Amino acid sequence: GQQLNQSPQSMFIQEGEDVSMNCTSSSIFNTWLWYKQEPGEGPVLLIALYKAGELTSNGRLTAQFGITRKDSFLNISASIPSDVGIYFCAGPPPFGNEKLTFGTGTRLTIIP
Amino acid sequence: EPEVTQTPSHQVTQMGQEVILRCVPISNHLYFYWYRQILGQKVEFLVSFYNNEISEKSEIFDDQFSVERPDGSNFTLKIRSTKLEDSAMYFCASSEELGLSYEQYFGPGTRLTVT
Numbered sequence: 001g002q003q004l005n006q007s008p009q010s011m012f013i014q015e016g017e018d019v020s021m022n023c024t025s026s027s028i029f030n031t032w033l034w035y036k037q038e039p040g041e042g043p044v045l046l047i048a049l050y051k052a053g054e055l056t057s058n059g060r061l062t063a064q065f066g067i068t069r070k071d072s073f074l075n076i077s078a079s080i081p082s083d084v085g086i087y088f089c090a091g092p093p094p095f096g097n098e099k100l101t102f103g104t105g106t107r108l109t110i111i112p
Numbered sequence: 113e114p115e116v117t118q119t120p121s122h123q124v125t126q127m128g129q130e131v132i133l134r135c136v137p138i139s140n141h142l143y144f145y146w147y148r149q150i151l152g153q154k155v156e157f158l159v160s161f162y163n164n165e166i167s168e169k170s171e172i173f174d175d176q177f178s179v180e181r182p183d184g185s186n187f188t189l190k191i192r193s194t195k196l197e198d199s200a201m202y203f204c205a206s207s208e209e210l211g212l213s214y215e216q217y218f219g220p221g222t223r224l225t226v227t
């Protein structure tokens with residue numbers, strides 16, 4: 001099946017720093033979704049991307065749909081303590097299936 | 113803001129027992145899903161449901177699993193005879209009309225512990 005690999009696997013950063021993470025696939029995706037999951041909670045949708053090259057922001061978060069359609073990037077500017085969590089990329093496979101394939105996740109820890 | 117709700121938040125059951133996990137999707141959504149997440153791992157698709165029938169299921173979703181929409185608001189996942197390896201977080205999700213949006217909104221999850 002399709003695999004979405006995220007890097008880095010984990011990040012330890014200081015409050016106020018910017019964060020960059022990415023998600024890559026061996027096959028093309030037509031939609032990229034970024035979710036955040038906090039401990040004991042369900043994934044919360046942050047950003048949805050629908051076109052190659054698209055750059056979309058949600059507050060301090062910015063995500064990009066890679067030109068090759070095989071990758072996506074998420075940036076968080078000026079990190080704050082509540083940004084802590086696991087960030088997952090996800091996407092539906094091509095040809096109209098509804099199920100989401102989730103990435104391996106990037107765990108973000110913020111040092112005060 | 114509308115949200116997906118799930119009950120119970122935590123279910124402990126003995127191996128071999130039946131469990132039913134309940135979900136109330138967002139009211140104007142038409143597609144419903146169940147996913148699971150084993151501790152420390154990524155979220156995995158189980159099943160999707162549309163127009164009162166299963167539209168897709170994964171290899172995890174074997175004969176022990178079933179889903180139902182018993183009324184206009186609830187969506188349930190039943191595990192007929194639980195196994196130790198069924199212990200996981202189970203998430204319900206819903207989305208609007210396919211083709212208009214692939215955005216799936218997740219509930220807070222039910223933690224299932226099989227002993």
